[in-house]
Amino acid sequence: MATRDLSTNDPMLDPITGEVVVIAPGHSFKSVTEKISRIVLTAHTPVGWFFGLLVAGGVVMLLLTCLTWLFLKGVGIWGLDIPVGWGFAIVNFVWWIGIGHAGTLISAILLLFKQTWRNSINRFAEAMTIFAVVCAGMFPLIHVGRPWLGYWLFPYPNSMSVWPQFRSPLLWDVFAVSTYATISVVFWYIGMIPDLGTLRDRAKTPVGQYFFGLLALGWRGSVRHWMRYETASLLLAGLATPLVLSVHTVISFDFAVAIIPGWHTTIFPPYFVAGAVYSGFAMVITLAIPIRKFYHLEDLITIRHLDNMGKVMLTTGLIVAYGYGMELFMSWYSASHWEYFAFWNRLFGPMGWSYWVLITCNIALPQFLWSRYVRTHVGLMFIMSIIVNTGMWFERFVIVVTSLYRDYLPSSWGTYRATRWDYGTFIGTLGLFTFLFFLFIRFLPMIPMSELRVLLPQSKVKHLPEAAHEAGD
């Protein structure tokens, strides 16, 4: 929208960038603190919150039912069969891990890039990361068949001489995901300490004062505390940044180091990472839009956030599109019959429909994000986020299933059909994720108050005479 009608005097526009401002004007340190802390400290929990928790809890029951039946009967209740030995469990694992990437990207990479607009959304994006990793981590555990022996995945000295295969990317996954989960939790918690101190000071009930006091680790907000806090944040951001790349890269190796056409392709690492960020941002939008509406946070999570997240989605979506394009092109350029067939089958085989769903959701429809109107339209962005999340799930389905069900030998071809337990488990994890998220927004500050205050004009460092004048000297 390059038009001359964009006004330079609009208070909602940043005079430097021409973008919509990060926080709506009119806020003070006090108003920001009150608005966010009230959600946690209020004695009057909204009825809608109870309703949401109840529904999510009901879906968690479905998950527990599916898991119980799984433990009783084994993985045979799923749709796995020769030749598709990896099905929904791996699809869901990769999808959930991908969802988590946006949190780390927002909290770590955008921090290093000094992107202050992240301040409004980083806390719940980080929470989302942790809950997504919880859901993701469950799938490999239940997929091993005997989850009570899951600790065998870790290399530890034992009398059975059982030692994991270090050359297998599945073992690398164990390290990558557990490191990722650890850093994400530490980053999330340390980032929350100043806010926990604020909640401790503002809590009216002894229980609140005790628990927030315990969690605040003696935070006093002194200069030394702030200095250490900033240093810790930067160090953790530095540590977490390679993790954004490494986790999904390692997951892409699960497929790419094999020699199955459709899996063995060198573009997988960057394209998996981009896809993860793509779906992660889509999930942030899916969560942010109802939250800002329900808690009246439109002035803190503004159109600018939607616009920027839309741009990130567009960028990562185009990288993903480049990946699809290169895969398709190289299946021809390779002059390899197997590669060529794998992609022909992916496009036009019995499960070709899944590929076209993926292309529609991940490539075709998101092109509307080029439009500033779409990026700044709340309803359309919500729809777009759901579309992308659907598309990214199908991407993993296409990679896993359509590459396996027709391999080199036609005599070993088969098909794949998910069972009700597959669907139930997946839907159940959606419930678990939502359930945890409901608890989080009620009991912890979902928007970082301390970081939001930095965005206010009052926090800018002023030239000394100017500041003295404002102070009334």
Place this chain on the structure above:
Amino acid sequence: MTNAHGHATRALTGDPAASLGLMAGWRRRALTFGAVFTILAIVLVVLAEVMEHDKFLHLLTSWLMGAMLCWGFSLGGLALLMVQYCSGGKWGLLIRRPLEAMSRTLWVSALMFLPILIFMKKIYLWARYSNPTDVAQALERGLIDKAQAHALNWKHPMLSPASVWVQIVICFVIWFGYMFLMNRWSLQRDADPQPNVPFWQKRFENISGFGIVVYSLTLTALVIDLVMSTNITWFSTMYGLAYLVAQGYAVLALSVITVVSLSKAEPMKTILRTTEQHDLGKLMFAFVMLNIYLNFSQFLIIWSGNSPEEISWYLDRIRGHWGVIFTFDFIFHWLIPFSLLLSRDIKRNKRRIVMVGMWMVFARCWDMFLLIEPNFSPRNLHFSIGILEYIAVPGAMISFWVVAYIGQLGKRPLVQTNDPHLAEILEAEHAHA
């Protein structure tokens, strides 16, 4: 002095013409280097013909290397220019004019591609055997193997002289269009008496956003045509992306060298603060990491797959003396810049960051040698006079390209005065920055 936000500011004082004096000196030096390398190249070519009967093969392949490097700076400059318009940030203002100058040398790169296209039969199998009959005869005579014959016939729609000519012409027309618009609008923005910040911001964002997509696709097409296809059977889906990042690696290094070296005189002396120099250093570090990430991922996947169609590319670069070049590529391209750029002091020291930048440009040249030459002398690297042409020919080409680049750089003011980030950059540096 304070600005509208109440922050202390500095002013652009001093004589901007001092920068022109600096540039004139660099230009003279580049011309001298160009002349010396040209004489050296002529001597080496003659010697290679007389003593090794090279049939100009090394001249053409080393020319390809030089052309790809110079084109990398021109097109990569245009791409990074578009990236900084989309990403925003103060660093963009600092390197914008050097990037614009790089992009305006696109015509030099276009000229450099002409000998490659004219003598393509000497370099590329697909040009030498451009129809099924030729392929069959070459196979019969044992000049190519079955896999190559199959690949040549299969890839004919894309890799034939006519098709490659058309692709390259289309790519250059597109790039010239973008280069023209980006540079023209930049001047118009400077001349705007009452600049409307949001308008210009959106205008550049809109052209750049789509431009980056077009750049990625056209770059991929060109590097497949001209570099990857020097090994007709090999393929890698990562190749275009890895090449793109490597191009950014070198362009950023050259931009930093230019900006920091220009800060000996006004106006860069005033506007290059240590904070922004540090930021540019961090961006260089990010490119170093991204570059090794992509290359290592490609290596790991191909090595693990160990399939004959793919692994040969790496075996050709690891076996024999190529292993030394390959190891040094890893050290030069990643280990050294990684180790150096970890240091905050180096990133904030003008002399040292220029040295790192120069090292990165050198590492890119080394990498380009490894991308091209093993396809023509696989299995082992033998020392020959022809191999030395890889120093002299690209050396001469890059020197003359630098002359053109400096010439373009001197044509415009080094700072875009209508950019609102200028006010921020002119603020005094804070202790915590």
